[in-house]
Amino acid sequence: MSKIEFDKYEVGQELPPLKVDPVTHANLVRYAGASGDFNPIHNDPDFARKTGLDGTIAHGMFVMAQIGRLCTAWADQKQIREFGVTFKAMTKPGQKLTCSGKIKRKKEENGEKLLTVAVEAADESGEVKASGELVVVC
Amino acid sequence: MAEKGISKDLIGTKLDRYEFDVERGKIKEFCQAIGETNPIYFDVEAAKKAGFEDIPAPPTFPTVIQFWGYPKIWKDMENMGVDTSRILHLKEKYNYVKTLYPGRVSSQGECVNVTVGKMDTMTFKTTIKDAKGDTVIEAEMSIFIRKPEQ
Numbered sequence: 001m002s003k004i005e006f007d008k009y010e011v012g013q014e015l016p017p018l019k020v021d022p023v024t025h026a027n028l029v030r031y032a033g034a035s036g037d038f039n040p041i042h043n044d045p046d047f048a049r050k051t052g053l054d055g056t057i058a059h060g061m062f063v064m065a066q067i068g069r070l071c072t073a074w075a076d077q078k079q080i081r082e083f084g085v086t087f088k089a090m091t092k093p094g095q096k097l098t099c100s101g102k103i104k105r106k107k108e109e110n111g112e113k114l115l116t117v118a119v120e121a122a123d124e125s126g127e128v129k130a131s132g133e134l135v136v137v138c
Numbered sequence: 139m140a141e142k143g144i145s146k147d148l149i150g151t152k153l154d155r156y157e158f159d160v161e162r163g164k165i166k167e168f169c170q171a172i173g174e175t176n177p178i179y180f181d182v183e184a185a186k187k188a189g190f191e192d193i194p195a196p197p198t199f200p201t202v203i204q205f206w207g208y209p210k211i212w213k214d215m216e217n218m219g220v221d222t223s224r225i226l227h228l229k230e231k232y233n234y235v236k237t238l239y240p241g242r243v244s245s246q247g248e249c250v251n252v253t254v255g256k257m258d259t260m261t262f263k264t265t266i267k268d269a270k271g272d273t274v275i276e277a278e279m280s281i282f283i284r285k286p287e288q
Contacts, residue, residue, distance in 0.1 A: 020173065027171075034164075034171035036205030039212075041223065051223045052284065060227030061201045065172035068197040072176065077237065078189065083197050084231030084278075132231075 004075045006106065006113040006138035015101035015117065018070040022096045023058050031062045058091035063130050067119050070099035075136045081114070085132030095123045101134065113138040144219045144260060144283070146252045153214055153247040153262075158207030162193050162240050168202055195238040200266060200277050201230075203245055211247075218249075220260065220283055228259060229280040236274045243268055250278075258283040 028042050037059055040047040048056045064085050071080060091097065098121070105116040115138060120131035162182070169179040174196060177184035185193045195202075204211065215222050244267050251261035261280040268274050 027173075030171045034168045035201050036209065037201065038205075039222065039225075047223070052286070061198055061230065062172065064230055065174075065196070065198045069172065069174055072174075072196060076189070077178075077194055077197070080197060080234055082231070082233050084229065086229045087227050090226075 002076060004079055004115065004136050004138055006115060009103050009106070009115055011103050011106060013103045015070060015074045015119075017101075018066065018073060018099040020066050020097040020099065020121075023062075023091060023093050025056065025093050028056065028058055028062065028093070031059055031065075035059065035061060037061065053090075056093060058093070060087045060130065063087070063091050063097065063121050066097055067099045067121050067130060067132070070101055070119065071117075071134050074101070075134075079136040079138065080134065081137050082133070082135040085119070085130040087130050088128050091121075091123070091129045097121045097123055097129065104133070142219045142221045144252055144254060144258055146254065148218050148249045148252050148260070151218070151249040153208065153249075154210065155244060155246040156208050157242055157244045158203045159242050160195060160199075160203065160238065160240050164202060164206075165193055165195050165199065165240065168199055169196060172196070172198075190237065190239075192239040195240075197232065197234070198230075199238060200232060200264075200275050203243060203266060204247070204264060204277070204279075207243075207245060208247070215260075218260075220281075224284040224286070225281045226284060227279070228282045229261075229278070231278045233276040234274075235276070236268070236272065238266070238274050241269055243274065244271075251280075258285075 101117045101119040104118040117134040247264040250263045253259045259282045264277045266275040
């Protein structure tokens with residue numbers, strides 16, 4: 001985490017990727033407790049199957065939190081203005097995510113220098129689980 | 139499972155206002171659960187050295203405020219006609235006005251959009267304010283409701 005300087009980044013430049021350990025049931029139980037999201041599709045395989053899934057799936061917000069770690073490992077959190085993602089595919093226990101980011105846009109607006117970064121999390125097969133944007137103020 | 143459904147009439151529905159105490163310990167617990175290791179989230183002195191007033195809440199922490207601060211959301215959604223066993227998260231977006239630190243916050247969510255048809259979706263906008271009443275974070279969450287298999 002360091003102060004991001006506008007002039008040091010070009011469109012297309014990539015952030016150092018963040019490799020995440022394979023998602024485990026234990027991770028998800030712990031995340032449920034920490035976040036308060038106890039929807040049983042994330043921690044009860046029988047319940048998940050009854051709703052038509054083939055087992056438990058990770059909380060979308062667990063995946064977004066991993067992208068969040070990529071963002072705060074790169075930028076000073078005080079610079080982060082916006083962070084949003086769209087969830088594209090379900091993440092299942094055993095899958096290994098890598099979070100990545102690429103500078104998408106540089107603009108100056110109302111006296112502020114803004115860097116927009118395209119961010120995403122994908123598994124080992126390259127399936128994108130979530131993608132979105134991070135906006136930092138330089 | 140009973141027949142349920144949502145409608146556009148829900149747009150504008152406000153959820154209850156609630157308060158929540160953001161605690162350093164809760165921030166640490168959340169950070170441990172997501173695999174975060176940066177000392178600014180665990181040690182006040184490290185946070186201050188990095189220019190923060192206190193331990194900051196990491197970017198996706200508002201979800202803790204929403205679920206622990208307002209567990210009634212599940213019941214509210216069921217009452218709105220949502221089959222909560224079939225919801226999936228579609229989008230989440232945060233606008234950070236100020237850094238979120240330990241302390242009391244107040245929050246209120248509102249249903250701002252509903253789509254019905256090929257894909258049933260709902261969008262909630264939640265504003266989190268600090269003890270002074272200043273907006274700290276604006277969150278927008280969209281969910282979609284999976285249809286039962288044919």
